[in-house]
Amino acid sequence: MxxxxxxxxxxxxxxxxxxxxxxxxxxxxxxxxxxxxxxxxxxxxxxxxxxxxxxxxxxxxxxxxxxxxRVAFDRGVFKYLLNSLVVVGGGLLLQVLVSVSAAYALARKRFPGARLVLLLILSTMMLPEEVLAIPLSLILGDLPVLHVSLLNSLVGMIVPVGAWGMSILVMTEFMKEIPIELEEAARIDGAGEFRLFWSVVLPLCRPALGVIGIFGFNMIWDQYMLPLLVARDSAQYTLSLALRTLRDDPEVGIGVLLAGSVLALLPSIVVFLSFQRQFMRGLTSGAIKG
Structure with a gap:
């Protein structure tokens, strides 16, 4: 004004x-x-x-x-960085798939107990990692139904982060704002359920995908307790776990720790700068109506 x-x-x-x-x-x-x-x-x-x-x-x-x-390379820091990238790549992909699928069911479908399911999902965000450590290690040691062990493998670090309550909540609330008239028009044109989800709903959720992508990346990238539970030898260490090991090594100077810290910071910065436009649109999408 x-x-x-x-x-x-x-x-x-x-x-x-x-x-x-x-x-x-x-x-x-x-x-x-x-x-x-x-x-x-x-x-x-x-x-x-x-x-x-x-x-x-x-x-x-x-x-x-x-x-x-150079010393960080000799100490295997770049190998640990690669492990972290594999874990965060697989975990984020799985997390996005689970989030958009669960959000579509909770936001666009009507079934008994939907609110209870959402409440149970949100309750998982209230439990600290220390409380989940022992039951999680037991489950990963003997996966139910399949009876296989995921310990000492990168898969064991990917599967537990595949579902995150915050990502499901963000996607659910965003999908609720999509006008139902768009779905009705697509159904009249003969679109099936999968086509409706893939071609109508999901493209409108790009801002929310940017939000959960950045938050999900940082959540997985900063994991320390999970790699500590899963990894049994140094070949499976992620970068966050390897930095702790380097800090305890008396032969490693402070410069190597700083180099490892820079390598640990750069991916988060690159991801944020790459998706900042979608991130800001996702944060402000609910602030303007009409």
Whole structure:
């Protein structure tokens, strides 16, 4: 809303103009970058430097070198990174498939006990990992019906993260907002159930898919308890578990840990930057009606 050449903000304040206002904005932005991006930049720069004291990280490398990454490669960090990528790729794919299928049934179908099913799904989000550790390890050691063990395998780290209550909730609430008239029109045109789901409902859920994709990726990528339960030897370690091992190794310096930390941070940053448009659309889709 404009009044007298000024634009009112959400707080009811006019937009400031002039050199003082511009300088203030630059200072505020600089402080925000220093607070949020400063630690990441310090870790990245220090991983390219010869750091001996973890309390003395810098923003400018004094002795530029890739020795930390070379030592990390020799210690198998890139192999652990590959394990993490396999787990997060398979787990996220399975999680998205389960989420969209469950959400479609809960949001677009009517059956007895639907609210109870949704309540049970949400209740799984209230249980901490420590409570689930023992029963999860017993189930993975002897999978019901099949009677096979998933311990000491990457599959054992993928299957438990295939269903996540938050992703199902986000997709369910988003699908409820899709007009039912679109389905009725598609049915009149002869679309079957699968065609209706694949060609009508799912394309409209791209913003929600971006949201659950980013949150699901970070949830799986940050897993520590699950790899700790499943992995029995170092060949099955993920990067988060390997960093703990490297930290306990007296022969590994702080530079190798910083290099491993950078490798652990980069995938999350790349995924967020790749899907940030869908992520923001998914977050704001329910804020505007009409």
């Amino acid at each position: 404009k009044a007298s050449g000024r634009t009112d903000t959400a707080l009811g304040l006019g937009t400031p103009r002039g050199p003082v206002a511009a300088l203030t904005k630059i200072l505020v932005y600089a402080m925000l970058v220093a607070v949020f991006a400063g630690p990441l930049i310090a870790v990245l720069v220090s991983s390219l430097d010869r750091v001996t004291d973890p309390t003395k990280l810098s923003f400018i490398p004094r002795h530029f070198t890739f020795d930390s990454y």
